[in-house]
Amino acid sequence: MNIDGYGRIAVVTGAGQGLGLSIAKDLLESGKKVVLIDVNKQALEEIKNSEFIQSKYEARSMFLEIDVANVQEIRSGVGAIIQKWGRIDILVNNAGVRKETAIEDIDIEEWNDIVSVNLGGTFFFSQAVIDTMKKQKWGRIINMSSFGGQFGPLTSGAHYCASKAGQLVLTKVFARELADKGITVNTIAPAAIRTPEMEKIDPQKLEKIISNIPVGRVGEETEVSKLVSYLISESAGYITGSTFDINGGLLMR
Ligand code: ADP
Numbered sequence: 001m002n003i004d005g006y007g008r009i010a011v012v013t014g015a016g017q018g019l020g021l022s023i024a025k026d027l028l029e030s031g032k033k034v035v036l037i038d039v040n041k042q043a044l045e046e047i048k049n050s051e052f053i054q055s056k057y058e059a060r061s062m063f064l065e066i067d068v069a070n071v072q073e074i075r076s077g078v079g080a081i082i083q084k085w086g087r088i089d090i091l092v093n094n095a096g097v098r099k100e101t102a103i104e105d106i107d108i109e110e111w112n113d114i115v116s117v118n119l120g121g122t123f124f125f126s127q128a129v130i131d132t133m134k135k136q137k138w139g140r141i142i143n144m145s146s147f148g149g150q151f152g153p154l155t156s157g158a159h160y161c162a163s164k165a166g167q168l169v170l171t172k173v174f175a176r177e178l179a180d181k182g183i184t185v186n187t188i189a190p191a192a193i194r195t196p197e198m199e200k201i202d203p204q205k206l207e208k209i210i211s212n213i214p215v216g217r218v219g220e221e222t223e224v225s226k227l228v229s230y231l232i233s234e235s236a237g238y239i240t241g242s243t244f245d246i247n248g249g250l251l252m253r
Contacts, residue, residue: 014095016043018195022221068121118163139183147191175241191247214249
């Protein structure tokens with residue numbers, strides 16, 4: 001079956017704002033049915049009632065309030081999607097929390113909060129969809145990591161960086177275990193993308209980062225979402241277990 005473009009069911013976590021929302025919009029514009037997931041109910045309501053959704057995409061969108069750190073919520077959400085649309089083809093693990101806490105100030109609660117959303121959410125959401133993807137013999141999982149998970153902090157704490165680094169190896173483990181099932185799993189690792197999160201970064205720090213970016217500017221959300229579009233396409237079936245840097249050449253390897 002080739003239902004690329006039209007008919008595919010995509011799930012995007014952390015779709016309430018920023019990169020996740022851009023990715024979800026792109027998927028809708030390219031004909032997919034899209035499930036927008038976030039812990040922020042108000043953000044989901046606003047998107048649901050927006051002109052963008054109401055004018056064209058109401059029938060092809062679904063909104064679920066899920067905390068990705070809660071395995072029960074993930075499982076019942078996945079059950080609701082399968083009940084509504086019968087399959088899940090694409091999962092973008094984008095929900096995340098970032099904090100800029102110094103090592104000595106990170107307590108166990110903050111550590112657990114960050115790791116259970118960024119890393120636990122990626123693992124348990126992926127775990128919850130692979131059964132249906134295996135049955136379909138087709139699936140695409142994209143884990144949204146970060147520069148911080150590859151090279152250490154630019155603006156984030158040790159817990160954030162460790163959780164983002166964990167996603168890189170989860171990608172490889174899932175990619176290897178699922179490679180012969182028609183499921184690809186890849187990581188995108190952005191840095192310095194213009195999102196609402198960027199506004200929280202200390203302006204002086206940000207200026208210093210930008211001065212080190214060879215392309216001389218920050219990245220745009222759509223530059224990331226277009227990469228997602230390619231990786232989830234039919235043509236990208238030979239790409240799995242890979243990490244895609246999107247950082248304006250900030251650090252090359
Ligand atoms: P980015 O733009 O890099 O994705 P943001 O912080 O702007 O970063 O977006 C992350 C999204 O993830 C937000 O909409 C936020 O509400 C969502 N999110 C954070 N924690 C959770 C969680 N536990 N479960 C689901 N979504 C979450």
